[in-house]
Amino acid sequence: MSGLRMTPQTEAVLKEMLLKPTQHHYGLTLGKAAELPSGTIHPILARLERSGIVESFWEDPEEHAAASPSRPRRRYYKFTTNGAEQARVSIAEAYARRARRAGVKLTPSPSTGQ
Template structure:
């Protein structure tokens, strides 16, 4: 399993969505869970698979109408690494205030006139 080179907010969202699903997840389920566009989610899923974090397979359910689903599931190492990244997210997502920069007072809202 290769480490993730770019840990972005959308990547963390996808990892979190995959962690919350009981069993394999398909792309549309991840899209709905994250609120991200397909053009963001599918490249992340592909990258996670190339790096060995997840595996994918085609759904073989023939009774369900519609196109076949591509199912995504964590590898054993991938699930542990994803849990670590998602657990560390709140501290990484909130930058610490800089001691060198004093806090600015809030500006009062002024109506815009033209």
């Protein structure tokens, strides 16, 4: 993910989204699941969107009216076509960087050789 900062918070958001990679995710729900405040989650989602990992869309006005017209419309996030794979690779790269800094030698998996 060229240029994207892989902070622990960004990693937590991506991991949460990867639990259900084809689902549309609501920002506040993601924030609660990743244990992040809304002031943190929304800037992360904006960066992920700018980097092309996720895309967003507004809740359909008719669905909103049927659900609860008194609440604001929701903005949903989902992975782009290659976004989930980019997220997996980026998380693995971040893990490898942390391991190298800690002096841990990563060994290939016996079953995959990777």
